[in-house]
Amino acid sequence: MVLLHIYPEFIAPLFDKYNPLPDGELKTKINELAQSLDFPLQKLYVVEGSKRSAHSNAYMYGFHKNKRIVLFDTLLEDYTPVGRTDQTNSDSTEVPESDREESNSGKGEDVNKTDKDCETKKIGCNTEEVVAVLGHELGHWKFSHMLKNIVIMQGSILFSFFVFGQLMNNKQIFAAFGFIDQQPILIRLYIVFSFIFSPINEIESFLMHILSRRFEFQADEFAVNLGKREKLKSALLKLFKDNLAFPVADWMYSARHYSHPPLLERLRAMDQYKPKQE
Ligand SMILES: [Zn+2]
Incomplete structure (x- = not known):
């Protein structure tokens, strides 16, 4: 029981970087969803899991009225870690334009996840899909x-x-x-x-x-x-x-x-x- 409290707060940050989700459409939509379900969302983080692997996930933790949601950056199509810039943006043949929907709205540039050694490959979900994944996670919460x-x-x-x-x-x-x-x-x-x-x-x-x-x-x-x-x-x-x-x-x-x-x-x-x- 002690570890369940200590791990996300003190141990996990030793290994990965947790940044607050920047303001924007995704944050607004997640907050709206949380509010509509009376989910006591306190903090919203993005963890830079992409350094380690391409696996993507989302989870939440916290007790009582102190809930946090953590999104893996690999889950987010449009997320570029602070201080890291995209290297190429012309080659995005992996995903057809129609697949992106509103993901690039408001931004002039094409933000692609790029790995130094890998060819450019777009991964992750758009805003609506991330919100749907969180809908699933909030189901876990709703049913305790x-x-x-x-x-x-x-x-x-x-x-x-x-x-x-x-x-x-x-x-x-x-x-x-x-x-x-x-x-x-x-x-x-x-x-x-x-x-x-x-x-x-x-x-x-x-x-x-x-x-x-x-x-x-x-x-x-x-x-x-x-x-x-x-x-x-x-x-x-x-x-x-x-x-x-x-x-x-x-x-x-x-x-x-x-x-x-x-x-x-x-x-x-x-x-x-x-x-x-x-
Ligand atoms: Zn699940």
Whole structure:
């Protein structure tokens, strides 16, 4: 619980640079969305994840009335880190003009994400798509998914202590592992948590994946209810493309290994939701 408070505030900034999102259309729209849902948004950051990888994401954190949203710069089509200028802007054949919509409005220049060694390639989502992604994230907040996860985590830790408490004085178990005369407590811990718990962990992680995929569908549905079906779909497609995610997954494999539903399942599910307003 302490780390959950400390990490975003003090530890994460050691590794990456967090800048406040500059004023502009995106900031206005995000604030509008937050206000319309009574989301207590306090701060809005952009993290320069592009230095490290091209993976893009958005997340939020904070407790009670003190919420912050963090956007990866790779999520934003138009974001150029302060102090970094674009090198080439003629070659933007990767994305057709029609795909950009209002992204370049108000700016004379063409802002492309450029990597020194890479050819120019436009990645990220336009304003409406970023807002749709945040609609999904706010769905997680609305349904208290984070709180539920924390409660489950605490329950799981408590359960581990309980099981260890039941087994720690059972000499037979540790004797079976070859510790007959001496059974140091560290060895007992190791045996219980790595051997006795390994099947329990498998089951637990399987159930957690089922739950977290349910949460994802719920958050998608929430965004659809905000009237963001098409924008969220196109944003997900772009993110999958930018992140080089593999779009096809066997259902058994994905049930076992993926915390998020496969893209095609999400898109299909989104088509089925009946929005309350669109
Ligand atoms: Zn999600």
